[in-house]
Amino acid sequence: MLPKPLRGVVPPMVTPLVDNETLDVEGLERLVEHILGGHVHGLFLLGTTGEAPDLSYALRHELVKRVCRQVNGRVPVLVGVTDTVFPESLRLAQTAEKAGASAVVAAPPYYFATGQPELVEYYNHLASRLPLPLFLYNMPSHTKVMIDPYTVRTLSENPNIIGHKDSSANIVYFNTVRHLLREREDFSILMGPEEALGEVVLMGGDGGICGGANLFPQLFVDIYNAAVARDVETVRTLQERVMTISGALYGVGRHVSSFLKGVKCSLSLMGLCSDFMAEPFSRFREEERSIIRSRLVALGVKVVKE
Amino acid sequence: MLPKPLRGVVPPMVTPLVDNETLDVEGLERLVEHILGGHVHGLFLLGTTGEAPDLSYALRHELVKRVCRQVNGRVPVLVGVTDTVFPESLRLAQTAEKAGASAVVAAPPYYFATGQPELVEYYNHLASRLPLPLFLYNMPSHTKVMIDPYTVRTLSENPNIIGHKDSSANIVYFNTVRHLLREREDFSILMGPEEALGEVVLMGGDGGICGGANLFPQLFVDIYNAAVARDVETVRTLQERVMTISGALYGVGRHVSSFLKGVKCSLSLMGLCSDFMAEPFSRFREEERSIIRSRLVALGVKVVKE
Amino acid sequence: MLPKPLRGVVPPMVTPLVDNETLDVEGLERLVEHILGGHVHGLFLLGTTGEAPDLSYALRHELVKRVCRQVNGRVPVLVGVTDTVFPESLRLAQTAEKAGASAVVAAPPYYFATGQPELVEYYNHLASRLPLPLFLYNMPSHTKVMIDPYTVRTLSENPNIIGHKDSSANIVYFNTVRHLLREREDFSILMGPEEALGEVVLMGGDGGICGGANLFPQLFVDIYNAAVARDVETVRTLQERVMTISGALYGVGRHVSSFLKGVKCSLSLMGLCSDFMAEPFSRFREEERSIIRSRLVALGVKVVKE
Amino acid sequence: MLPKPLRGVVPPMVTPLVDNETLDVEGLERLVEHILGGHVHGLFLLGTTGEAPDLSYALRHELVKRVCRQVNGRVPVLVGVTDTVFPESLRLAQTAEKAGASAVVAAPPYYFATGQPELVEYYNHLASRLPLPLFLYNMPSHTKVMIDPYTVRTLSENPNIIGHKDSSANIVYFNTVRHLLREREDFSILMGPEEALGEVVLMGGDGGICGGANLFPQLFVDIYNAAVARDVETVRTLQERVMTISGALYGVGRHVSSFLKGVKCSLSLMGLCSDFMAEPFSRFREEERSIIRSRLVALGVKVVKE
Numbered sequence A, B, C, D: 001m002l003p004k005p006l007r008g009v010v011p012p013m014v015t016p017l018v019d020n021e022t023l024d025v026e027g028l029e030r031l032v033e034h035i036l037g038g039h040v041h042g043l044f045l046l047g048t049t050g051e052a053p054d055l056s057y058a059l060r061h062e063l064v065k066r067v068c069r070q071v072n073g074r075v076p077v078l079v080g081v082t083d084t085v086f087p088e089s090l091r092l093a094q095t096a097e098k099a100g101a102s103a104v105v106a107a108p109p110y111y112f113a114t115g116q117p118e119l120v121e122y123y124n125h126l127a128s129r130l131p132l133p134l135f136l137y138n139m140p141s142h143t144k145v146m147i148d149p150y151t152v153r154t155l156s157e158n159p160n161i162i163g164h165k166d167s168s169a170n171i172v173y174f175n176t177v178r179h180l181l182r183e184r185e186d187f188s189i190l191m192g193p194e195e196a197l198g199e200v201v202l203m204g205g206d207g208g209i210c211g212g213a214n215l216f217p218q219l220f221v222d223i224y225n226a227a228v229a230r231d232v233e234t235v236r237t238l239q240e241r242v243m244t245i246s247g248a249l250y251g252v253g254r255h256v257s258s259f260l261k262g263v264k265c266s267l268s269l270m271g272l273c274s275d276f277m278a279e280p281f282s283r284f285r286e287e288e289r290s291i292i293r294s295r296l297v298a299l300g301v302k303v304v305k306e
Helices: A025-036 A057-071 A086-099 A116-129 A149-156 A171-180 A194-202 A217-228 A232-249 A258-269 A286-298 B025-036 B057-071 B086-099 B116-129 B149-156 B171-180 B194-202 B217-228 B232-249 B258-269 B286-298 C025-036 C057-071 C086-099 C116-129 C149-156 C171-180 C194-202 C217-228 C232-249 C258-269 C286-298 D025-036 D057-071 D086-099 D116-129 D149-156 D171-180 D194-202 D217-228 D232-249 D258-269 D286-298
Strands: A017-019 A043-045 A077-080 A103-106 A134-138 A161-166 A188-191 B017-019 B043-045 B077-080 B103-106 B134-138 B161-166 B188-191 C017-019 C043-045 C077-080 C103-106 C134-138 C161-166 C188-191 D017-019 D043-045 D077-080 D103-106 D134-138 D161-166 D188-191
Touching: A025 A043, A025 A057, A025 A217, A043 A057, A057 A077, A057 A086, A077 A086, A086 A103, A086 A116, A103 A161, A116 A134, A116 A149, A134 A149, A149 A161, A149 A171, A161 A171, A171 A188, A171 C171, A171 C194, A171 C232, A188 A194, A194 A217, A194 A232, A194 C171, A194 C194, A217 A232, A232 A258, A232 A286, A232 C171, A258 A286, B025 B043, B025 B057, B025 B217, B043 B057, B057 B077, B057 B086, B077 B086, B086 B103, B086 B116, B103 B161, B116 B134, B116 B149, B134 B149, B149 B161, B149 B171, B161 B171, B171 B188, B171 D171, B171 D194, B171 D232, B188 B194, B194 B217, B194 B232, B194 D171, B194 D194, B217 B232, B232 B258, B232 B286, B232 D171, B258 B286, C025 C043, C025 C057, C025 C217, C043 C057, C057 C077, C057 C086, C077 C086, C086 C103, C086 C116, C103 C161, C116 C134, C116 C149, C134 C149, C149 C161, C149 C171, C161 C171, C171 C188, C171 C194, C188 C194, C194 C217, C194 C232, C217 C232, C232 C258, C232 C286, C258 C286, D025 D043, D025 D057, D025 D217, D043 D057, D057 D077, D057 D086, D077 D086, D086 D103, D086 D116, D103 D161, D116 D134, D116 D149, D134 D149, D149 D161, D149 D171, D161 D171, D171 D188, D171 D194, D188 D194, D194 D217, D194 D232, D217 D232, D232 D258, D232 D286, D258 D286
Parallel strands: A043 A077, A077 A103, A103 A134, A134 A161, A161 A188, B043 B077, B077 B103, B103 B134, B134 B161, B161 B188, C043 C077, C077 C103, C103 C134, C134 C161, C161 C188, D043 D077, D077 D103, D103 D134, D134 D161, D161 D188
Antiparallel strands: none
């Protein structure tokens, strides 16, 4: 079921919430179909975009079960199990495996910063206990730790570690990881920031975990396909569209949470799901919402909600 | 039961573990008595030194119940409820309240970095839902966020927020918070790093959350008492002892986890409790353990375990 | 003489030194010819790779005069005037203008960190006093300050500011700057890290300031030309060569200075110029030098010096 | 002339400027007498507060000569020679020695970040070439490098390195350095931030480099003397006054430069010297100036200028 390496566009799905401990079930179902309708190559639950660290375990387990049931094998489902509590990562992975997910994804534990040897131990221990194959997840802005390219190479020798998602935005880091693993054709290396999807695929990268694909899944799939086909002109044109979206929707408001709030607010305006956010964030208030609304309209997006 | 402000030495207790999900119950009981035997002014469970973010909730709840029962009102118990999952903080606080704890302590959520306005919202929301009064906890090295002194002042106006623990080690920050709250005699401001306990109490600070008080509780209490009595000579002499301990036991090994590993290893050698550590850390191996052993001996500490 | 925008490969030239205050004149002459022999599109003196902040002003002025005389209009010369002392930046720019250089380049002053409004004031003031057009230079790892993309756009409205060099390695930043200035076809946006040259030119970027072009100028020119021609296959193949060079030569030794030391050591072994380095660095000792030597041989490079 | 160790209050003098390359000579003379009138124990020229890295060398040399002549042995003069250009540090030290200064002070070179072994080499090389004894200067917020406590201890073995100024504000760092050098009674360890002067002297530290002593030199000398006399009550009272000043004058405006701008603006309003600032900063405009004015009045300071 899971291609090796996994290639393409794997959206990190937003988690639609009614409140702190309740899924927006209808919104969730609409969102899943909306994303799959864009012909994506997989679905990534419970990443940073999914607000995973802020969600209760009960809700995380429920989400995994519901989405896997709904997806029903149409695409591989990846489940984020990043956690500071080791046994909770395992329990979530067990639920993922039972529900039919294809792999799990884990960033380093994010309270205590670890050294590289500790990371090697941690990931090898984790992989040895997991019922599903593991993607590493480099997210230094949130975890305070960069998974060194040589650490990635070391860990890639573990047969249960099958890929790496890099959200550092550091292109030297990304290209170094790709270079060090250039002979490992079965190991997937995926770019986090959607603003660089086109170019890394043109250069031979495997694909991207694009947050904006919650909103516009087909756009990112089109970029991926154009890049695989080496159609530079189309990649440029579509990637420019991504930059326009990014500039319009992800930078409203003062905080680093602007991206998440902008995506959730847009989804709400598009009629897909609730924009409730788990603590410590809260949804955009009317002032920011009206900015997002007018920008969506300017982008040609149909706004169906107030 | 809880003095306002809380003053004195409130050790951040280590969590004795048999394995990932099991308390070292006997070690825990010995450790609690060892610490209380030092005439400390309170006990802080589930802080950074307690490895709280790495422990399963079941274990955290069990720890709170066991220790509160054992302490049985001899000193106020503070319970760390720092978490990325808001409802889990609440649930732990409810257990703490039922078990007889006096207050809870919360650092900012530590996956997503928040701005100061978001922190104000977060803490006010949290305090409004808690069954116990709240101490703020500034720990920027782990949470990536400094709780600005003006944010502390704003939050201090919430009647359910009664104190602040600062582990930044930034003395300008600490003194600025104290200055901004100089008229709030009921608000407790406690220093994290034990290396500065004596001087901040001499200057009028309320006390400290000293990790080394797991090992040598009376030493820190003696420093506190000498500082309250303005006995500068004794403060200097005893604080020098703290620096010697810090240099001997907290810097073995390569990683930032050296402090935690050194304290747990020392407790094990002193026969108090297990040195098992939760992921992502692991206890010192024999090489480092033998260094700690000889340093304890040099400090005049009775080593009773291999 | 200076195309607008400047496009292509503009190597940041190493500064060959005999000692702290003396140029290796013969080495310098050889190095200039070696680089120009690679058909580069310009030459950048006194950047980070040129160790500019560590060189005395007398030496910087002499270098500019010598190299401009030698280049004699064959390519545009850009001169780094980054400095914490404003009048010294101006004096160096005056020398550059008299010597026939085409433009100057300035990173933010690097002792005091500045806010974005201060950066706007600083750059506008600087540009108003300069006798040559100015390139901005984003180098946050060394200056502690990111020139915000919106700051770049604001500054681009100054007619004397004609381009931007970004050495942040942050691909989202780079693409955002390009997007914000997409209508400014006369404004040059150049990538610092050579590990990303090919892809950014494929995507429409103007070129790169590639440190490795001191060693292998033609390689980077070939990548640039292939990318302009949208020959994805060649770009990939040659860029892989760059990664191999980067892995072999830039990471020997423990310090962040490994890149600079590796390039100077390689140049020395290739018989081009001295490897003396200004304080606070020192050249590789024999141990590291022998590693570089064998790696150059493995890369097929002719080593002519011991 | 220079006591070993140097103890007491050594104000880091502001550099009064008419413009970018011209000293405010009359203001300078008034400021020197104002500071010496406070019975300080030394005078530190060309530190961070002195905007040294932004001043041309001609101006730095002139300042050293003028001030040394004026001070004429009344107190030891320390001269900052921090620079990215090694020979310029030496030249400035030679001028300092000829002018009669007692010592020089050097932070790590601040463009390229160095590792600890490189710092040891750099400082030993520098000390071996200097005509005056050297104080180390830890200023990680500006230099990006922490001089490790063990590096300080290693360097303290160089007979020409006689002290350490720490501006990190990290109290654990400061106390660790003091502890490691506790047997070196001839080695001076001075605290940068004035907000912690009293307590570190109470604990046995040697004194402070207090920026606010440009404004209120006697206040800091009184704190120092009270702390030496172990008069805890007076130390607390006066240190509270420092916090009030700090809160009133150092935090106006948005930028990290608020401290420098506030001090210079206050000096101008007090009729002592010009508030011109070298690039990249500029003096407070009327809006901020009027805030400073009213706060000075509230502090009971005589404002003599508009």
